[in-house]
Amino acid sequence: MTSKQQVALVVGASRGIGRQVAIDLAKEGYAVVVAAKSTSDANATKPFPPDPNSQQSTISTVEREIREAGGTATAIAVDTRNFESVQKLVDETVKIYGHLDVLIYNSGAIWWASIEKTPMKRFQLMQRINVEGLYGTVQAALPHFEKNGWKGRIIVVSPPIYSRFFRGKTAYAMGKVGMSILTKGLAMDWEREGKKDMAITSIWPAASIQSAATGQITKTDPDSIKDLRKATIYSDAILAMLRAPVEDVNGLLELDEDFLRNHEGVTDFSKYSVVEGAVPRRIMPAKFPDLTVAEQADEGRRTDSTKMRTSKL
Structure with missing residues:
Protein backbone atom coordinates (compact mmCIF):
# COMPACT_ATOMS: atom_id res chain seq x y z
CA MET A 1 0.00 0.00 0.00
CA THR A 2 1.24 3.48 -0.85
CA SER A 3 1.10 6.22 1.77
CA LYS A 4 -1.41 8.12 -0.38
CA GLN A 5 -3.72 5.14 -0.90
CA GLN A 6 -7.18 5.72 0.51
CA VAL A 7 -8.31 3.21 3.14
CA ALA A 8 -11.93 2.03 3.33
CA LEU A 9 -13.43 -0.11 6.08
CA VAL A 10 -16.57 -1.96 4.94
CA VAL A 11 -18.52 -3.49 7.81
CA GLY A 12 -20.91 -6.19 6.64
CA ALA A 13 -18.93 -7.15 3.54
CA SER A 14 -19.14 -10.93 3.40
CA ARG A 15 -21.72 -11.16 0.62
CA GLY A 16 -24.36 -9.31 -1.39
CA ILE A 17 -24.21 -5.53 -1.37
CA GLY A 18 -21.30 -5.32 1.08
CA ARG A 19 -19.15 -7.67 -0.97
CA GLN A 20 -19.86 -5.73 -4.17
CA VAL A 21 -19.02 -2.42 -2.50
CA ALA A 22 -15.73 -3.83 -1.16
CA ILE A 23 -14.72 -5.23 -4.55
CA ASP A 24 -15.57 -2.05 -6.43
CA LEU A 25 -13.77 0.15 -3.90
CA ALA A 26 -10.67 -2.00 -4.43
CA LYS A 27 -11.02 -1.60 -8.21
CA GLU A 28 -11.03 2.17 -7.64
CA GLY A 29 -7.69 1.90 -5.83
CA TYR A 30 -8.79 1.79 -2.21
CA ALA A 31 -7.12 -0.48 0.32
CA VAL A 32 -10.16 -2.28 1.71
CA VAL A 33 -10.72 -3.88 5.09
CA VAL A 34 -13.45 -6.48 4.67
CA ALA A 35 -15.30 -7.00 7.95
CA ALA A 36 -18.14 -9.26 9.14
CA LYS A 37 -18.61 -12.31 11.37
CA SER A 38 -18.24 -14.99 8.72
CA THR A 39 -14.80 -16.42 7.95
CA SER A 40 -13.64 -19.50 6.05
CA ASP A 41 -10.67 -21.16 4.40
CA ALA A 42 -10.80 -19.20 1.15
CA ASN A 43 -8.15 -21.38 -0.51
CA ALA A 44 -10.32 -24.45 0.03
CA THR A 45 -13.47 -22.85 -1.38
CA LYS A 46 -14.60 -24.56 -4.57
CA PRO A 47 -15.79 -23.41 -6.99
CA PHE A 48 -14.18 -20.02 -6.63
CA PRO A 49 -15.38 -17.37 -6.46
CA PRO A 50 -18.49 -18.64 -4.68
CA ASP A 51 -22.05 -17.46 -5.24
CA PRO A 52 -21.86 -13.92 -3.76
CA ASN A 53 -25.26 -14.35 -2.10
CA SER A 54 -24.53 -17.72 -0.49
CA GLN A 55 -23.11 -18.80 2.85
CA GLN A 56 -19.92 -19.80 1.01
CA SER A 57 -19.16 -16.12 0.46
CA THR A 58 -17.28 -14.83 3.53
CA ILE A 59 -14.88 -12.04 4.32
CA SER A 60 -12.10 -14.53 3.61
CA THR A 61 -13.30 -15.25 0.08
CA VAL A 62 -13.93 -11.55 -0.59
CA GLU A 63 -10.39 -10.73 0.49
CA ARG A 64 -9.11 -13.44 -1.87
CA GLU A 65 -11.24 -12.11 -4.75
CA ILE A 66 -9.81 -8.62 -4.30
CA ARG A 67 -6.21 -9.79 -3.96
CA GLU A 68 -6.41 -12.09 -6.99
CA ALA A 69 -7.72 -9.16 -9.03
CA GLY A 70 -4.65 -7.15 -8.03
CA GLY A 71 -6.25 -5.11 -5.25
CA THR A 72 -5.33 -4.51 -1.63
CA ALA A 73 -7.53 -6.09 1.04
CA THR A 74 -7.51 -7.48 4.55
CA ALA A 75 -10.29 -9.53 6.14
CA ILE A 76 -10.95 -8.87 9.83
CA ALA A 77 -13.70 -10.67 11.74
CA VAL A 78 -16.00 -8.56 13.89
CA ASP A 79 -19.14 -8.94 15.98
CA THR A 80 -20.93 -5.61 15.73
CA ARG A 81 -22.97 -6.49 18.83
CA ASN A 82 -19.79 -6.24 20.87
CA PHE A 83 -18.25 -2.77 21.21
CA GLU A 84 -14.84 -4.16 22.18
CA SER A 85 -14.84 -6.24 18.99
CA VAL A 86 -15.72 -3.15 16.97
CA GLN A 87 -12.98 -1.10 18.62
CA LYS A 88 -10.42 -3.81 17.87
CA LEU A 89 -11.56 -3.86 14.23
CA VAL A 90 -11.11 -0.13 13.74
CA ASP A 91 -7.82 -0.01 15.64
CA GLU A 92 -6.46 -2.97 13.67
CA THR A 93 -7.46 -1.27 10.41
CA VAL A 94 -5.40 1.78 11.31
CA LYS A 95 -2.55 -0.35 12.65
CA ILE A 96 -2.29 -2.17 9.31
CA TYR A 97 -2.82 0.72 6.91
CA GLY A 98 -1.85 3.79 8.95
CA HIS A 99 -5.10 5.73 8.67
CA LEU A 100 -8.82 5.53 7.88
CA ASP A 101 -10.51 7.55 5.14
CA VAL A 102 -13.86 5.86 4.51
CA LEU A 103 -16.20 3.91 6.78
CA ILE A 104 -19.16 2.06 5.29
CA TYR A 105 -21.65 0.41 7.64
CA ASN A 106 -23.65 -2.27 5.84
CA SER A 107 -24.05 -4.74 8.69
CA GLY A 108 -27.68 -5.45 9.46
CA ALA A 109 -30.31 -7.84 10.83
CA ILE A 110 -33.74 -8.16 9.22
CA TRP A 111 -37.13 -9.26 10.51
CA TRP A 112 -40.20 -7.93 8.73
CA ALA A 113 -43.32 -8.66 10.74
CA SER A 114 -45.91 -6.96 12.94
CA ILE A 115 -45.01 -6.01 16.51
CA GLU A 116 -47.17 -8.89 17.73
CA LYS A 117 -45.14 -11.35 15.70
CA THR A 118 -41.72 -9.88 16.52
CA PRO A 119 -40.28 -11.60 19.62
CA MET A 120 -38.30 -9.51 22.07
CA LYS A 121 -35.07 -11.38 21.29
CA ARG A 122 -35.46 -10.64 17.59
CA PHE A 123 -36.14 -6.96 18.36
CA GLN A 124 -33.05 -6.76 20.56
CA LEU A 125 -30.88 -8.45 17.94
CA MET A 126 -31.90 -5.89 15.32
CA GLN A 127 -31.25 -2.94 17.59
CA ARG A 128 -27.85 -4.27 18.62
CA ILE A 129 -26.64 -4.98 15.09
CA ASN A 130 -28.34 -2.13 13.28
CA VAL A 131 -28.40 1.02 15.38
CA GLU A 132 -26.04 0.11 18.27
CA GLY A 133 -23.56 -1.51 15.91
CA LEU A 134 -23.47 1.62 13.77
CA TYR A 135 -23.15 3.92 16.78
CA GLY A 136 -20.30 1.86 18.21
CA THR A 137 -18.46 1.71 14.89
CA VAL A 138 -18.75 5.48 14.43
CA GLN A 139 -17.58 6.06 18.02
CA ALA A 140 -14.55 3.85 17.43
CA ALA A 141 -13.72 5.57 14.14
CA LEU A 142 -14.02 9.22 15.20
CA PRO A 143 -10.66 9.42 17.06
CA HIS A 144 -8.93 8.12 13.93
CA PHE A 145 -10.68 10.65 11.71
CA GLU A 146 -9.50 13.31 14.15
CA LYS A 147 -5.90 12.10 13.79
CA ASN A 148 -6.43 12.29 10.04
CA GLY A 149 -7.14 16.02 10.35
CA TRP A 150 -10.93 15.49 10.29
CA LYS A 151 -10.92 14.37 6.68
CA GLY A 152 -13.12 11.41 5.82
CA ARG A 153 -16.44 9.97 4.78
CA ILE A 154 -19.01 7.69 6.39
CA ILE A 155 -21.69 5.88 4.40
CA VAL A 156 -24.63 4.31 6.23
CA VAL A 157 -27.08 1.79 4.80
CA SER A 158 -30.33 3.31 6.08
CA PRO A 159 -33.42 4.90 4.49
CA PRO A 160 -34.96 8.31 4.03
CA ILE A 161 -37.46 8.97 6.84
CA TYR A 162 -41.10 8.75 5.78
CA SER A 163 -44.37 7.29 7.11
CA ARG A 164 -44.88 4.23 4.91
CA PHE A 165 -41.55 2.69 5.87
CA PHE A 166 -42.86 1.65 9.30
CA ARG A 167 -45.77 -0.41 7.95
CA GLY A 168 -45.52 -4.15 8.67
CA LYS A 169 -41.96 -3.94 10.00
CA THR A 170 -42.05 -1.52 12.90
CA ALA A 171 -39.32 -3.17 14.98
CA TYR A 172 -36.96 -3.20 12.00
CA ALA A 173 -37.87 0.37 11.06
CA MET A 174 -37.12 1.63 14.57
CA GLY A 175 -33.49 0.65 14.19
CA LYS A 176 -33.08 1.70 10.57
CA VAL A 177 -34.65 5.10 11.10
CA GLY A 178 -32.45 5.45 14.18
CA MET A 179 -29.46 4.96 11.89
CA SER A 180 -30.74 7.73 9.61
CA ILE A 181 -31.14 10.01 12.63
CA LEU A 182 -27.48 9.37 13.46
CA THR A 183 -26.63 10.48 9.92
CA LYS A 184 -28.59 13.68 10.32
CA GLY A 185 -27.30 14.41 13.83
CA LEU A 186 -23.62 13.76 13.17
CA ALA A 187 -23.82 15.87 10.01
CA MET A 188 -25.19 18.75 12.12
CA ASP A 189 -22.39 18.30 14.66
CA TRP A 190 -19.75 18.54 11.95
CA GLU A 191 -21.35 21.58 10.36
CA ARG A 192 -21.57 23.38 13.71
CA GLU A 193 -17.98 22.44 14.58
CA GLY A 194 -16.63 23.59 11.22
CA LYS A 195 -15.42 20.15 10.09
CA LYS A 196 -15.67 21.00 6.40
CA ASP A 197 -13.89 17.86 5.15
CA MET A 198 -16.16 15.32 6.88
CA ALA A 199 -19.40 13.96 5.46
CA ILE A 200 -21.84 11.25 6.50
CA THR A 201 -24.46 10.03 4.04
CA SER A 202 -27.23 7.43 4.16
CA ILE A 203 -28.11 5.33 1.12
CA TRP A 204 -31.04 3.01 0.41
CA PRO A 205 -32.17 1.07 -2.69
CA ALA A 206 -34.93 2.49 -4.86
CA ALA A 207 -35.69 -1.01 -6.19
CA SER A 208 -34.95 -4.37 -4.58
CA ILE A 209 -31.39 -5.60 -4.97
CA GLN A 210 -30.37 -9.21 -5.50
CA SER A 211 -29.14 -10.64 -2.20
CA ALA A 212 -29.44 -13.63 0.12
CA ALA A 213 -32.66 -12.12 1.49
CA THR A 214 -34.30 -11.60 -1.91
CA GLY A 215 -33.10 -15.08 -2.89
CA GLN A 216 -35.52 -16.53 -0.35
CA ILE A 217 -38.36 -14.62 -2.01
CA THR A 218 -37.51 -15.73 -5.54
CA LYS A 219 -37.53 -19.37 -4.41
CA THR A 220 -41.24 -19.11 -3.64
CA ASP A 221 -42.00 -16.57 -6.37
CA PRO A 222 -39.61 -17.14 -9.31
CA ASP A 223 -41.19 -14.38 -11.38
CA SER A 224 -40.16 -11.79 -8.76
CA ILE A 225 -36.57 -11.95 -10.02
CA LYS A 226 -37.66 -9.51 -12.73
CA ASP A 227 -37.97 -6.84 -10.04
CA LEU A 228 -34.38 -7.20 -8.84
CA ARG A 229 -31.35 -5.09 -9.61
CA LYS A 230 -27.68 -6.03 -9.39
CA ALA A 231 -25.70 -4.85 -6.37
CA THR A 232 -23.49 -2.82 -8.71
CA ILE A 233 -26.04 0.01 -8.69
CA TYR A 234 -25.42 0.38 -4.98
CA SER A 235 -21.65 0.38 -5.23
CA ASP A 236 -21.76 2.81 -8.17
CA ALA A 237 -23.91 5.19 -6.11
CA ILE A 238 -21.59 4.91 -3.09
CA LEU A 239 -18.53 5.63 -5.20
CA ALA A 240 -20.32 8.66 -6.63
CA MET A 241 -21.14 9.84 -3.10
CA LEU A 242 -17.49 9.54 -2.11
CA ARG A 243 -16.50 11.67 -5.11
CA ALA A 244 -19.13 14.34 -4.43
CA PRO A 245 -18.31 17.56 -2.55
CA VAL A 246 -18.91 17.41 1.21
CA GLU A 247 -21.60 20.08 1.06
CA ASP A 248 -23.61 17.98 -1.43
CA VAL A 249 -23.76 14.82 0.65
CA ASN A 250 -23.28 15.60 4.35
CA GLY A 251 -26.48 14.60 6.15
CA LEU A 252 -28.12 13.40 2.94
CA LEU A 253 -30.61 10.50 3.11
CA GLU A 254 -30.71 9.31 -0.48
CA LEU A 255 -31.64 6.45 -2.80
CA LEU A 291 -37.61 17.21 7.58
CA THR A 292 -36.45 20.78 8.15
CA VAL A 293 -38.50 23.35 10.05
CA ALA A 294 -38.55 27.15 9.88
CA GLU A 295 -36.74 27.32 13.23
CA GLN A 296 -33.99 24.97 12.03
CA ALA A 297 -31.15 27.31 12.96
CA ASP A 298 -32.61 28.33 16.33
CA GLU A 299 -31.05 26.08 18.98
CA GLY A 300 -32.19 28.14 21.94
CA ARG A 301 -30.11 27.50 25.04
CA ARG A 302 -27.94 24.47 24.30
CA THR A 303 -27.51 21.84 26.99
CA ASP A 304 -24.20 19.94 27.10
CA SER A 305 -24.43 16.95 29.38
CA THR A 306 -20.65 16.49 29.38
CA LYS A 307 -20.39 19.76 31.32
CA MET A 308 -23.13 18.78 33.78
CA ARG A 309 -22.04 15.31 34.79
CA THR A 310 -21.25 14.78 38.44
CA SER A 311 -20.56 11.04 38.25
CA LYS A 312 -18.79 8.78 35.80
CA LEU A 313 -20.79 6.11 33.96
Whole structure:
Protein backbone atom coordinates (compact mmCIF):
# COMPACT_ATOMS: atom_id res chain seq x y z
CA MET A 1 0.00 0.00 0.00
CA THR A 2 1.24 3.48 -0.85
CA SER A 3 1.10 6.22 1.77
CA LYS A 4 -1.41 8.12 -0.38
CA GLN A 5 -3.72 5.14 -0.90
CA GLN A 6 -7.18 5.72 0.51
CA VAL A 7 -8.31 3.21 3.14
CA ALA A 8 -11.93 2.03 3.33
CA LEU A 9 -13.43 -0.11 6.08
CA VAL A 10 -16.57 -1.96 4.94
CA VAL A 11 -18.52 -3.49 7.81
CA GLY A 12 -20.91 -6.19 6.64
CA ALA A 13 -18.93 -7.15 3.54
CA SER A 14 -19.14 -10.93 3.40
CA ARG A 15 -21.72 -11.16 0.62
CA GLY A 16 -24.36 -9.31 -1.39
CA ILE A 17 -24.21 -5.53 -1.37
CA GLY A 18 -21.30 -5.32 1.08
CA ARG A 19 -19.15 -7.67 -0.97
CA GLN A 20 -19.86 -5.73 -4.17
CA VAL A 21 -19.02 -2.42 -2.50
CA ALA A 22 -15.73 -3.83 -1.16
CA ILE A 23 -14.72 -5.23 -4.55
CA ASP A 24 -15.57 -2.05 -6.43
CA LEU A 25 -13.77 0.15 -3.90
CA ALA A 26 -10.67 -2.00 -4.43
CA LYS A 27 -11.02 -1.60 -8.21
CA GLU A 28 -11.03 2.17 -7.64
CA GLY A 29 -7.69 1.90 -5.83
CA TYR A 30 -8.79 1.79 -2.21
CA ALA A 31 -7.12 -0.48 0.32
CA VAL A 32 -10.16 -2.28 1.71
CA VAL A 33 -10.72 -3.88 5.09
CA VAL A 34 -13.45 -6.48 4.67
CA ALA A 35 -15.30 -7.00 7.95
CA ALA A 36 -18.14 -9.26 9.14
CA LYS A 37 -18.61 -12.31 11.37
CA SER A 38 -18.24 -14.99 8.72
CA THR A 39 -14.80 -16.42 7.95
CA SER A 40 -13.64 -19.50 6.05
CA ASP A 41 -10.67 -21.16 4.40
CA ALA A 42 -10.80 -19.20 1.15
CA ASN A 43 -8.15 -21.38 -0.51
CA ALA A 44 -10.32 -24.45 0.03
CA THR A 45 -13.47 -22.85 -1.38
CA LYS A 46 -14.60 -24.56 -4.57
CA PRO A 47 -15.79 -23.41 -6.99
CA PHE A 48 -14.18 -20.02 -6.63
CA PRO A 49 -15.38 -17.37 -6.46
CA PRO A 50 -18.49 -18.64 -4.68
CA ASP A 51 -22.05 -17.46 -5.24
CA PRO A 52 -21.86 -13.92 -3.76
CA ASN A 53 -25.26 -14.35 -2.10
CA SER A 54 -24.53 -17.72 -0.49
CA GLN A 55 -23.11 -18.80 2.85
CA GLN A 56 -19.92 -19.80 1.01
CA SER A 57 -19.16 -16.12 0.46
CA THR A 58 -17.28 -14.83 3.53
CA ILE A 59 -14.88 -12.04 4.32
CA SER A 60 -12.10 -14.53 3.61
CA THR A 61 -13.30 -15.25 0.08
CA VAL A 62 -13.93 -11.55 -0.59
CA GLU A 63 -10.39 -10.73 0.49
CA ARG A 64 -9.11 -13.44 -1.87
CA GLU A 65 -11.24 -12.11 -4.75
CA ILE A 66 -9.81 -8.62 -4.30
CA ARG A 67 -6.21 -9.79 -3.96
CA GLU A 68 -6.41 -12.09 -6.99
CA ALA A 69 -7.72 -9.16 -9.03
CA GLY A 70 -4.65 -7.15 -8.03
CA GLY A 71 -6.25 -5.11 -5.25
CA THR A 72 -5.33 -4.51 -1.63
CA ALA A 73 -7.53 -6.09 1.04
CA THR A 74 -7.51 -7.48 4.55
CA ALA A 75 -10.29 -9.53 6.14
CA ILE A 76 -10.95 -8.87 9.83
CA ALA A 77 -13.70 -10.67 11.74
CA VAL A 78 -16.00 -8.56 13.89
CA ASP A 79 -19.14 -8.94 15.98
CA THR A 80 -20.93 -5.61 15.73
CA ARG A 81 -22.97 -6.49 18.83
CA ASN A 82 -19.79 -6.24 20.87
CA PHE A 83 -18.25 -2.77 21.21
CA GLU A 84 -14.84 -4.16 22.18
CA SER A 85 -14.84 -6.24 18.99
CA VAL A 86 -15.72 -3.15 16.97
CA GLN A 87 -12.98 -1.10 18.62
CA LYS A 88 -10.42 -3.81 17.87
CA LEU A 89 -11.56 -3.86 14.23
CA VAL A 90 -11.11 -0.13 13.74
CA ASP A 91 -7.82 -0.01 15.64
CA GLU A 92 -6.46 -2.97 13.67
CA THR A 93 -7.46 -1.27 10.41
CA VAL A 94 -5.40 1.78 11.31
CA LYS A 95 -2.55 -0.35 12.65
CA ILE A 96 -2.29 -2.17 9.31
CA TYR A 97 -2.82 0.72 6.91
CA GLY A 98 -1.85 3.79 8.95
CA HIS A 99 -5.10 5.73 8.67
CA LEU A 100 -8.82 5.53 7.88
CA ASP A 101 -10.51 7.55 5.14
CA VAL A 102 -13.86 5.86 4.51
CA LEU A 103 -16.20 3.91 6.78
CA ILE A 104 -19.16 2.06 5.29
CA TYR A 105 -21.65 0.41 7.64
CA ASN A 106 -23.65 -2.27 5.84
CA SER A 107 -24.05 -4.74 8.69
CA GLY A 108 -27.68 -5.45 9.46
CA ALA A 109 -30.31 -7.84 10.83
CA ILE A 110 -33.74 -8.16 9.22
CA TRP A 111 -37.13 -9.26 10.51
CA TRP A 112 -40.20 -7.93 8.73
CA ALA A 113 -43.32 -8.66 10.74
CA SER A 114 -45.91 -6.96 12.94
CA ILE A 115 -45.01 -6.01 16.51
CA GLU A 116 -47.17 -8.89 17.73
CA LYS A 117 -45.14 -11.35 15.70
CA THR A 118 -41.72 -9.88 16.52
CA PRO A 119 -40.28 -11.60 19.62
CA MET A 120 -38.30 -9.51 22.07
CA LYS A 121 -35.07 -11.38 21.29
CA ARG A 122 -35.46 -10.64 17.59
CA PHE A 123 -36.14 -6.96 18.36
CA GLN A 124 -33.05 -6.76 20.56
CA LEU A 125 -30.88 -8.45 17.94
CA MET A 126 -31.90 -5.89 15.32
CA GLN A 127 -31.25 -2.94 17.59
CA ARG A 128 -27.85 -4.27 18.62
CA ILE A 129 -26.64 -4.98 15.09
CA ASN A 130 -28.34 -2.13 13.28
CA VAL A 131 -28.40 1.02 15.38
CA GLU A 132 -26.04 0.11 18.27
CA GLY A 133 -23.56 -1.51 15.91
CA LEU A 134 -23.47 1.62 13.77
CA TYR A 135 -23.15 3.92 16.78
CA GLY A 136 -20.30 1.86 18.21
CA THR A 137 -18.46 1.71 14.89
CA VAL A 138 -18.75 5.48 14.43
CA GLN A 139 -17.58 6.06 18.02
CA ALA A 140 -14.55 3.85 17.43
CA ALA A 141 -13.72 5.57 14.14
CA LEU A 142 -14.02 9.22 15.20
CA PRO A 143 -10.66 9.42 17.06
CA HIS A 144 -8.93 8.12 13.93
CA PHE A 145 -10.68 10.65 11.71
CA GLU A 146 -9.50 13.31 14.15
CA LYS A 147 -5.90 12.10 13.79
CA ASN A 148 -6.43 12.29 10.04
CA GLY A 149 -7.14 16.02 10.35
CA TRP A 150 -10.93 15.49 10.29
CA LYS A 151 -10.92 14.37 6.68
CA GLY A 152 -13.12 11.41 5.82
CA ARG A 153 -16.44 9.97 4.78
CA ILE A 154 -19.01 7.69 6.39
CA ILE A 155 -21.69 5.88 4.40
CA VAL A 156 -24.63 4.31 6.23
CA VAL A 157 -27.08 1.79 4.80
CA SER A 158 -30.33 3.31 6.08
CA PRO A 159 -33.42 4.90 4.49
CA PRO A 160 -34.96 8.31 4.03
CA ILE A 161 -37.46 8.97 6.84
CA TYR A 162 -41.10 8.75 5.78
CA SER A 163 -44.37 7.29 7.11
CA ARG A 164 -44.88 4.23 4.91
CA PHE A 165 -41.55 2.69 5.87
CA PHE A 166 -42.86 1.65 9.30
CA ARG A 167 -45.77 -0.41 7.95
CA GLY A 168 -45.52 -4.15 8.67
CA LYS A 169 -41.96 -3.94 10.00
CA THR A 170 -42.05 -1.52 12.90
CA ALA A 171 -39.32 -3.17 14.98
CA TYR A 172 -36.96 -3.20 12.00
CA ALA A 173 -37.87 0.37 11.06
CA MET A 174 -37.12 1.63 14.57
CA GLY A 175 -33.49 0.65 14.19
CA LYS A 176 -33.08 1.70 10.57
CA VAL A 177 -34.65 5.10 11.10
CA GLY A 178 -32.45 5.45 14.18
CA MET A 179 -29.46 4.96 11.89
CA SER A 180 -30.74 7.73 9.61
CA ILE A 181 -31.14 10.01 12.63
CA LEU A 182 -27.48 9.37 13.46
CA THR A 183 -26.63 10.48 9.92
CA LYS A 184 -28.59 13.68 10.32
CA GLY A 185 -27.30 14.41 13.83
CA LEU A 186 -23.62 13.76 13.17
CA ALA A 187 -23.82 15.87 10.01
CA MET A 188 -25.19 18.75 12.12
CA ASP A 189 -22.39 18.30 14.66
CA TRP A 190 -19.75 18.54 11.95
CA GLU A 191 -21.35 21.58 10.36
CA ARG A 192 -21.57 23.38 13.71
CA GLU A 193 -17.98 22.44 14.58
CA GLY A 194 -16.63 23.59 11.22
CA LYS A 195 -15.42 20.15 10.09
CA LYS A 196 -15.67 21.00 6.40
CA ASP A 197 -13.89 17.86 5.15
CA MET A 198 -16.16 15.32 6.88
CA ALA A 199 -19.40 13.96 5.46
CA ILE A 200 -21.84 11.25 6.50
CA THR A 201 -24.46 10.03 4.04
CA SER A 202 -27.23 7.43 4.16
CA ILE A 203 -28.11 5.33 1.12
CA TRP A 204 -31.04 3.01 0.41
CA PRO A 205 -32.17 1.07 -2.69
CA ALA A 206 -34.93 2.49 -4.86
CA ALA A 207 -35.69 -1.01 -6.19
CA SER A 208 -34.95 -4.37 -4.58
CA ILE A 209 -31.39 -5.60 -4.97
CA GLN A 210 -30.37 -9.21 -5.50
CA SER A 211 -29.14 -10.64 -2.20
CA ALA A 212 -29.44 -13.63 0.12
CA ALA A 213 -32.66 -12.12 1.49
CA THR A 214 -34.30 -11.60 -1.91
CA GLY A 215 -33.10 -15.08 -2.89
CA GLN A 216 -35.52 -16.53 -0.35
CA ILE A 217 -38.36 -14.62 -2.01
CA THR A 218 -37.51 -15.73 -5.54
CA LYS A 219 -37.53 -19.37 -4.41
CA THR A 220 -41.24 -19.11 -3.64
CA ASP A 221 -42.00 -16.57 -6.37
CA PRO A 222 -39.61 -17.14 -9.31
CA ASP A 223 -41.19 -14.38 -11.38
CA SER A 224 -40.16 -11.79 -8.76
CA ILE A 225 -36.57 -11.95 -10.02
CA LYS A 226 -37.66 -9.51 -12.73
CA ASP A 227 -37.97 -6.84 -10.04
CA LEU A 228 -34.38 -7.20 -8.84
CA ARG A 229 -31.35 -5.09 -9.61
CA LYS A 230 -27.68 -6.03 -9.39
CA ALA A 231 -25.70 -4.85 -6.37
CA THR A 232 -23.49 -2.82 -8.71
CA ILE A 233 -26.04 0.01 -8.69
CA TYR A 234 -25.42 0.38 -4.98
CA SER A 235 -21.65 0.38 -5.23
CA ASP A 236 -21.76 2.81 -8.17
CA ALA A 237 -23.91 5.19 -6.11
CA ILE A 238 -21.59 4.91 -3.09
CA LEU A 239 -18.53 5.63 -5.20
CA ALA A 240 -20.32 8.66 -6.63
CA MET A 241 -21.14 9.84 -3.10
CA LEU A 242 -17.49 9.54 -2.11
CA ARG A 243 -16.50 11.67 -5.11
CA ALA A 244 -19.13 14.34 -4.43
CA PRO A 245 -18.31 17.56 -2.55
CA VAL A 246 -18.91 17.41 1.21
CA GLU A 247 -21.60 20.08 1.06
CA ASP A 248 -23.61 17.98 -1.43
CA VAL A 249 -23.76 14.82 0.65
CA ASN A 250 -23.28 15.60 4.35
CA GLY A 251 -26.48 14.60 6.15
CA LEU A 252 -28.12 13.40 2.94
CA LEU A 253 -30.61 10.50 3.11
CA GLU A 254 -30.71 9.31 -0.48
CA LEU A 255 -31.64 6.45 -2.80
CA ASP A 256 -29.10 4.79 -5.09
CA GLU A 257 -31.04 5.44 -8.31
CA ASP A 258 -31.94 9.01 -7.42
CA PHE A 259 -28.39 9.96 -6.51
CA LEU A 260 -27.01 8.53 -9.75
CA ARG A 261 -29.67 10.37 -11.72
CA ASN A 262 -29.46 13.72 -9.94
CA HIS A 263 -25.72 13.91 -9.30
CA GLU A 264 -24.19 11.76 -12.05
CA GLY A 265 -26.67 12.36 -14.86
CA VAL A 266 -27.52 8.67 -15.28
CA THR A 267 -30.76 8.12 -17.20
CA ASP A 268 -30.44 4.52 -18.36
CA PHE A 269 -30.49 1.97 -15.54
CA SER A 270 -31.06 -1.10 -17.71
CA LYS A 271 -27.56 -2.50 -17.08
CA TYR A 272 -28.45 -2.98 -13.44
CA SER A 273 -31.46 -5.26 -14.10
CA VAL A 274 -30.86 -8.88 -13.07
CA VAL A 275 -33.15 -10.00 -15.89
CA GLU A 276 -32.12 -8.39 -19.15
CA GLY A 277 -34.85 -6.16 -20.54
CA ALA A 278 -36.84 -6.14 -17.31
CA VAL A 279 -37.74 -2.88 -15.57
CA PRO A 280 -37.65 -3.52 -11.81
CA ARG A 281 -40.51 -2.07 -9.81
CA ARG A 282 -39.54 0.89 -7.67
CA ILE A 283 -40.30 0.11 -4.03
CA MET A 284 -39.62 3.58 -2.65
CA PRO A 285 -41.62 6.82 -3.00
CA ALA A 286 -40.77 9.24 -5.79
CA LYS A 287 -40.62 12.14 -3.34
CA PHE A 288 -39.83 12.34 0.37
CA PRO A 289 -40.94 14.84 3.03
CA ASP A 290 -38.65 17.72 3.95
CA LEU A 291 -37.61 17.21 7.58
CA THR A 292 -36.45 20.78 8.15
CA VAL A 293 -38.50 23.35 10.05
CA ALA A 294 -38.55 27.15 9.88
CA GLU A 295 -36.74 27.32 13.23
CA GLN A 296 -33.99 24.97 12.03
CA ALA A 297 -31.15 27.31 12.96
CA ASP A 298 -32.61 28.33 16.33
CA GLU A 299 -31.05 26.08 18.98
CA GLY A 300 -32.19 28.14 21.94
CA ARG A 301 -30.11 27.50 25.04
CA ARG A 302 -27.94 24.47 24.30
CA THR A 303 -27.51 21.84 26.99
CA ASP A 304 -24.20 19.94 27.10
CA SER A 305 -24.43 16.95 29.38
CA THR A 306 -20.65 16.49 29.38
CA LYS A 307 -20.39 19.76 31.32
CA MET A 308 -23.13 18.78 33.78
CA ARG A 309 -22.04 15.31 34.79
CA THR A 310 -21.25 14.78 38.44
CA SER A 311 -20.56 11.04 38.25
CA LYS A 312 -18.79 8.78 35.80
CA LEU A 313 -20.79 6.11 33.96
